[in-house]
Amino acid sequence: MLSDIQQQSWHDNGYFLIRSFVPPQIGQDMLQRVVDISRNAARKQPTAGAEGVLVTPEQNLRRQGEAQANSADRAELQVSKIFRLHRDKVFRKFIESPAILEIGRSLLQSELDCFLSQFIFKNPGAWGQPWHQDGYYFPFDRSPQVGLWLAVTEATIDNGCLWVLPGSHRDVIHQHVPDRRPNANIGYVEIVDQDFSSAVAVTMAPGDLLVFHSHLMHRSKDNLSDNLRAAMVYHIASHGTLDQSEQPTPVNDWMPLPVR
Numbered sequence: 001m002l003s004d005i006q007q008q009s010w011h012d013n014g015y016f017l018i019r020s021f022v023p024p025q026i027g028q029d030m031l032q033r034v035v036d037i038s039r040n041a042a043r044k045q046p047t048a049g050a051e052g053v054l055v056t057p058e059q060n061l062r063r064q065g066e067a068q069a070n071s072a073d074r075a076e077l078q079v080s081k082i083f084r085l086h087r088d089k090v091f092r093k094f095i096e097s098p099a100i101l102e103i104g105r106s107l108l109q110s111e112l113d114c115f116l117s118q119f120i121f122k123n124p125g126a127w128g129q130p131w132h133q134d135g136y137y138f139p140f141d142r143s144p145q146v147g148l149w150l151a152v153t154e155a156t157i158d159n160g161c162l163w164v165l166p167g168s169h170r171d172v173i174h175q176h177v178p179d180r181r182p183n184a185n186i187g188y189v190e191i192v193d194q195d196f197s198s199a200v201a202v203t204m205a206p207g208d209l210l211v212f213h214s215h216l217m218h219r220s221k222d223n224l225s226d227n228l229r230a231a232m233v234y235h236i237a238s239h240g241t242l243d244q245s246e247q248p249t250p251v252n253d254w255m256p257l258p259v260r
Helices: 004-013 024-042 072-078 089-095 098-108
Strands: 015-018 054-057 079-083 112-120 146-151 162-164 200-202 209-213 217-220 231-238
Touching (some): 024 072, 089 112, 098 112, 098 231
Antiparallel strands (some): 054 079, 079 112, 112 231, 146 209
């Protein structure tokens, strides 16, 4: 069950943070898996058990030479995100864990579907993602959805941790415009009609979990450090939610989660 503090933070702020939710080794196992997937993809080889994943490149890195763009042995240094991971056994174990299912059921008061998963590589020099609401990408027949952001490595202000705008989950989905920076990553959009002066940084240690509402406005800044800032993110919805978009996005993959 969620604690009173967690329930109050969800209601008031649109998110809550659980420190040391899992041992850091869980994230390291995930990292090793996506490194293998990245390198196999660069060699145009499949990874057994990870069929259907989508690997997207990072458009902006500070040190392209060090990334060795043509080397499959370090292909992960050129990756931005890997989508559609939640059917892979390493990642499925986490999203189907009793603790995660209890969080989702408590918040949504229903059985659950996982419809989106992404491993985020934020290599040194990678740009952050502008202010947005995840619900902008989710034209579904009901809301909210719940985001589960697991820190794989330390997330600091220097390496581009998340920033959130507490209470913004009470807003409707705002207008989003394409990311105005030249050469921005594919799919990046931003909110430009909001005062973000009361935003707060969410610094995290490996194994910490951020649980957040799909209307919560959030962003990340550039990775100014020399180290990777990695995270694994899942999005869950009430079971039976329908995608009402004319052309459903290819990154979504609807999978029912275990029932009680």
